[in-house]
Amino acid sequence: MDRLQSIETFVRVAQTQSFAEAARQLRVANSVVTTRVKQLEEFLGAPLFHRSTRVVRLSDMGQAFLRDCTELVARADSIVDQMREARGTPSGTLRVHALTGMVLGRFASLLREFQSTYPDIHLELIVSDAVADPVKAGVDCALQIFPAASQELVSRPLFPVRRVLCATPAYLKAHGEPVTPRELHRHKLGLYSGYPTRDRWTFHHQGEQITIYLAAALLTNSVHLLREYALEHAGIVCLPTLVAGDAIARGDLRVVLSDHQLSSFSLSAVYAGTSRNALKLRLFIEHIATRFTRVPPWDATLIERGLIPSELIEFSRSSG
Known part of the structure; x- marks a missing residue:
């Protein structure tokens, strides 16, 4: 029995609460996970x-065994990473879960x-x-706008995600612009379904x-679909500037209610x-953090042109 390997398998089963999911994450057969845990129990x-x-x-x-085992596995991996760092060759696989709307078009x-x-x-x-719990999902980190699922998780902010309401000039000419x-309430709205505040804006x-409650003509979990919906002159949509910035800068979309x-x-x-x-994750997070500042480039362009305000209002659960 490879003792450390069996301990790592035990930790993965405990975190996922599933032998099958642990096998999938470890890329081994279900029987291998079962055998390793059984050998450790014996x-x-x-x-x-x-x-x-x-x-x-x-x-x-x-339960008594899990905490020490989790720390042991993490420590063993950290030692290996430190050795690789000393040689200047960090290696291995880094698994990341990311929100679709946050990575398409910007992260490649x-x-x-x-x-x-x-x-x-x-x-x-x-x-x-x-929404992903990185531990249960078997990933090293999740890039998301949602709060961490538990106090045992670390959450490091990387850059702000501004939201604006926008529509095509043609739609606004045909239906009027809200003041x-x-x-x-008089317009067809396209809204993202995943915000914590739900229908409350x-x-x-x-x-x-x-604060008002808005009903959507199109409610979806895809901000990219919302952008395409707006470009079809279908209504006013709420989009992150990360997704809408280029279209706004070109004049294809116009920000409404900018004040x-x-x-x-x-x-x-x-x-x-x-x-x-830990090492690979730190390098990856630092790489993102150095590329995107407090005012990311898509926002800087819009601010410079006076299309969005320079001040930033942070989300709080009390105000939404």
Whole structure:
């Protein structure tokens, strides 16, 4: 029995609460995971899990064993990473979950640059609008605008994600341009379904807040679909400037209610404090952070042209 390998497998099963998911993440057969855990249980002389056809949960022994095992696996990986860093050759696989709307159109060049700098680091990027717990999903970090799923996770903000309402000049000519947020009720709206505030929208205007509930003609988890919807002159949509910036700069889309700001989220790297790939993850996060500042380039262009305000209103759960 490879003791460290068996311990790592036990940790993965405990984190995912699934033998099958642990096998998928470790890229081995289900039987291999079962055998490794069984060998470890035989070595310890006690069961680590209570198993049923539907549930895998830790036994008392497993619960007592898990924390130390998690730290052991992380420490072992850290030692290997430090040795590779001393040789100047960090290597291995880094798994990242990222929101679709946050990476399409902006991240390919960043990934190319990162791999040019660290050619022995292989990236596995899972792109989805689903909220991911990096531990249960078996990834090293999740790039997301949502709060961390638990206090055991670290969340490092990378850059602000501003939101604007916009439409084509042709749509606004045909249907009129709203002057106040409440006038949005008279328009067809395209809205993103994944924001924590749901149907509740808070606008900030001259130090005051206006909160209204908006019904969408198109509600979707794809900000790229919303952009295409707007470009079809179908209505007013809410988009991150990350996605809409180029179209706004070209004049294909026009910002509406620019003096009534929506709050901004932060794109954050969310990861476990005991990440197995601490070195590779640190290098990746630092690479992103150095490329995107407090005012990312797509916002800087719009601010310079006076198309969006320079001030930033951070999202808070109390105001939305």
